[in-house]
Amino acid sequence: xxxxxxxxxxxxxxxxxxxxxxxxxxxxxxxxxxxxxxxxxxxxxxxxxxxxxxxxxxxxxxxxxxxxxxxxxxxxxxxxxxxxxxxxxxxxxxxxxxxxxxxxxxxxxxxxxxxxxxxxxxxxxxxxxxxxxxxxxxxxxxxxxxxxxxxxxxxxxxxxxxxxxxxxxxxxxxxxxxxxxxxxxxxxxxxxxxxxxxxxxxxxxxxxxxxxxxxxxxxxxxxxxxxxxxxxxxxxxxxxxxxxxxxxxxxxxxxxxxxxxxxxxxxxxxxxxxxxxxxxxxxxxxxxxxxxxxxxxxx
Amino acid sequence: xxxxxxxxxxxxxxxxxxxxxxxxxxxxxxxxxxxxxxxxxxxxxxxxxxxxxxxxxxxxxxxxxxxxxxxxxxxxxxxxxxxxxxxxxxxxxxxxxxxxxxxxxxxxxxxxxxxxxxxxxxxxxxxxxxxxxxxxxxxxxxxxxxxxxxxxxxxxxxxxxxxxxxxxxxxxxxxxxxxxxxxxxxxxxxxxxxxxxxxxxxxxxxxxxxxxxxxxxxxxxxxxxxxxxxxxxxxxxxxxxxxxxxxxxxxxxxxxxxxxxxxxxxxxxxxxxxxxxxxxxxxxxxxxxxxxxxxxxxxxxxxxxxxxxxxxxxxxxxxxxxxxxxxxxxxxxxxxxxxxxxxxxxxxxxxxxxxxxxxxxxxxxxxxxxxxxxxxxxx
Numbered sequence: 001x002x003x004x005x006x007x008x009x010x011x012x013x014x015x016x017x018x019x020x021x022x023x024x025x026x027x028x029x030x031x032x033x034x035x036x037x038x039x040x041x042x043x044x045x046x047x048x049x050x051x052x053x054x055x056x057x058x059x060x061x062x063x064x065x066x067x068x069x070x071x072x073x074x075x076x077x078x079x080x081x082x083x084x085x086x087x088x089x090x091x092x093x094x095x096x097x098x099x100x101x102x103x104x105x106x107x108x109x110x111x112x113x114x115x116x117x118x119x120x121x122x123x124x125x126x127x128x129x130x131x132x133x134x135x136x137x138x139x140x141x142x143x144x145x146x147x148x149x150x151x152x153x154x155x156x157x158x159x160x161x162x163x164x165x166x167x168x169x170x171x172x173x174x175x176x177x178x179x180x181x182x183x184x185x186x187x188x189x190x191x192x193x194x195x196x197x198x199x200x201x202x203x204x205x206x207x208x209x210x211x212x213x214x215x216x217x218x219x220x221x222x223x224x225x226x227x228x229x230x231x232x233x234x235x236x237x238x239x240x241x242x243x244x245x246x247x248x249x250x251x252x253x254x255x256x257x258x259x260x261x262x263x264x265x266x267x268x269x270x271x272x273x274x275x276x277x278x279x280x281x282x283x284x285x286x287x288x289x290x291x292x293x294x295x296x297x298x299x
Numbered sequence: 300x301x302x303x304x305x306x307x308x309x310x311x312x313x314x315x316x317x318x319x320x321x322x323x324x325x326x327x328x329x330x331x332x333x334x335x336x337x338x339x340x341x342x343x344x345x346x347x348x349x350x351x352x353x354x355x356x357x358x359x360x361x362x363x364x365x366x367x368x369x370x371x372x373x374x375x376x377x378x379x380x381x382x383x384x385x386x387x388x389x390x391x392x393x394x395x396x397x398x399x400x401x402x403x404x405x406x407x408x409x410x411x412x413x414x415x416x417x418x419x420x421x422x423x424x425x426x427x428x429x430x431x432x433x434x435x436x437x438x439x440x441x442x443x444x445x446x447x448x449x450x451x452x453x454x455x456x457x458x459x460x461x462x463x464x465x466x467x468x469x470x471x472x473x474x475x476x477x478x479x480x481x482x483x484x485x486x487x488x489x490x491x492x493x494x495x496x497x498x499x500x501x502x503x504x505x506x507x508x509x510x511x512x513x514x515x516x517x518x519x520x521x522x523x524x525x526x527x528x529x530x531x532x533x534x535x536x537x538x539x540x541x542x543x544x545x546x547x548x549x550x551x552x553x554x555x556x557x558x559x560x561x562x563x564x565x566x567x568x569x570x571x572x573x574x575x576x577x578x579x580x581x582x583x584x585x586x587x588x589x590x591x592x593x594x595x596x597x598x599x600x601x602x603x604x605x606x607x608x609x610x611x612x613x614x615x616x617x618x619x620x621x622x623x624x625x626x627x628x629x630x631x632x633x634x635x636x637x638x639x640x641x642x643x644x645x646x647x648x649x650x651x652x653x654x655x656x657x658x659x660x661x662x663x664x665x666x667x668x669x670x671x672x673x674x675x676x677x678x
Contacts (some may be wrong), residue, residue, distance in 0.1 A: 107440070138613035138643075140645075157556075161558055170585065210560060214408075214409060238564075239545070241578070243352070245541075
């Protein structure tokens with residue numbers, strides 16, 4: 001299995017006729033993703049990627065094609081409108097990769113997603129991929145391989161690097177989810193962990209985090225829970241100075257607890273397998289998988 | 300983006316929050332005359348207008364009792380660097396008769412899925428050393444409930460008249476934050492004056508820079524920030540690059556915040572020191588996008604080696620490789636450049652790199668170790 005995304009998702013693309021949208025249609029279909037519709041108001045009646053019909057609204061696209069999941073490729077100022085349209089039209093999964101989205105808009109989208117029981121992934125995220133099944137995002141496909149490690153990442157590029165290292169080492173992934181670099185998230189680390197916890201195919205979780213924010217508190221909370229799946233973690237930003245925003249809005253050390261040392265100490269205390277630097281991602285994940293094998297054998 | 304105290308107070312005052320009646324004195328201009336005509340009642344507080352925290356502890360707030368002393372104190376503050384920057388202005392306010400200093404803030408918080416309100420009955424410069432403030436997780440701004448905040452404050456603020464004033468102010472601050480795209484509004488101290496009135500004695504307001512498209516003030520702040528930067532950095536910021544200067548000698552041109560930090564950490568692991576955090580991924584992945592990044596690092600005497608590390612998904616590597624070819628062809632600097640490109644269409648990179656004699660390292664470890672070696676040789 002996997003979380004949120006597998007072969008059954010029928011995907012519509014908002015902003016399908018833009019540059020990102022066109023690239024995505026071709027790339028994601030090649031990977032096996034079922035792209036059934038595009039939504040671009042004013043361009044209805046045309047097609048993208050050769051034969052994918054374009055509609056004026058998400059509602060029509062859903063009625064005509066049975067689409068149940070959406071990915072949004074529109075400029076930041078239009079993301080709020082597009083995602084809420086998809087959420088209120090009843091999509092079960094909505095992915096918004098956009099960065100530079102005002103946080104107030106994310107707050108509103110998250111509230112709408114909650115009220116409608118929709119899973120919302122993003123913003124400021126590469127999206128989500130269930131290797132060997134489908135991808136909703138623009139991550140490079142060759143970095144991934146089907147398997148039993150769930151990956152959660154605050155950073156897109158770091159999730160490519162981390163996943164590729166696992167893949168090269170022969171460790172596959174159940175789902176890789178980019179929760180994004182913003183302070184308010186569609187899906188939080190805690191929620192992603194809960195999904196992986198309930199996914200029988202996932203044996204261990206690799207968490208790729210950063211300095212700043214409090215997301216890692218929940219990773220530690222999960223890891224110290226009885227019956228938790230083993231967790232490996234990398235926290236980047238050891239060399240980041242306090243008080244400066246390191247690209248991501250949430251990657252800012254505002255207090256000691258948000259620094260690298262405090263986060264590592266807290267995660268270690270909770271029994272998380274720590275990778276000291278991106279070079280140790282594979283060994284930390286192996287250690288997590290080994291402790292899962294041991295726990296399974298004992299049970 | 301942090302507003303200066305007097306800008307933040309102006310925003311709060313426009314929404315009816317009580318703030319002291321102050322006068323802003325700008326450096327450089329006719330400030331001696333401005334003081335003489337604008338400040339008549341004493342004592343006053345003279346406050347350096349800087350964006351770094353901890354101003355009070357660094358002597359950035361002074362009391363002046365008589366008019367004769369004022370020019371000397373203003374000049375001293377304008378000449379002092381706080382967190383590396385000299386203030387462009389000071390704010391002169393009447394010295395407040397404060398009965399009690401408390402703390403109130405509204406901030407975006409991931410755990411709260413929106414805004415959180417924090418209150419402490421004891422505020423002031425030592426707020427971080429005291430017990431943590433009480434938290435009311437509001438969430439989306441329209442979910443603020445007076446009765447819920449009252450429940451949070453019930454046990455920690457026994458003065459009910461003051462408590463009700465604080466709650467009303469918190470409600471107003473949440474509204475202001477949402478209307479004006481503020482990620483933080485912090486009032487410390489929130490002063491209780493001797494007559495029981497409430498006054499925002501200080502204000503730290505942080506605006507969400509990504510709301511620039513719908514807020515002229517934020518747009519203006521972004522432009523002003525670029526103007527404060529030197530020309531080389533300005534060209535880079537114009538390409539939406541994210542830059543933080545560090546104290547090492549390896550100039551890092553990177554893509555993605557997480558990978559940039561991962562590369563910085565690995566440089567340190569190999570015994571080197573990064574000269575910057577420079578994430579070029581929000582800008583165009585073309586020659587136009589990368590040219591200013593190279594110009595800035597080539598022009599920085601601190602930088603000995605440049606390491607280009609990009610792992611792209613939506614960013615296609617053949618485009619980045621072609622941009623590198625063009626930038627290298629027009630570049631005059633002799634500083635060595637080390638490359639590590641990976642991601643979408645990376646298989647096309649070796650063919651392009653061959654055309655200008657560059658080598659693409661397959662792994663980050665190899666590229667970092669080469670850069671650290673070259674930096675050591677240059678030192």
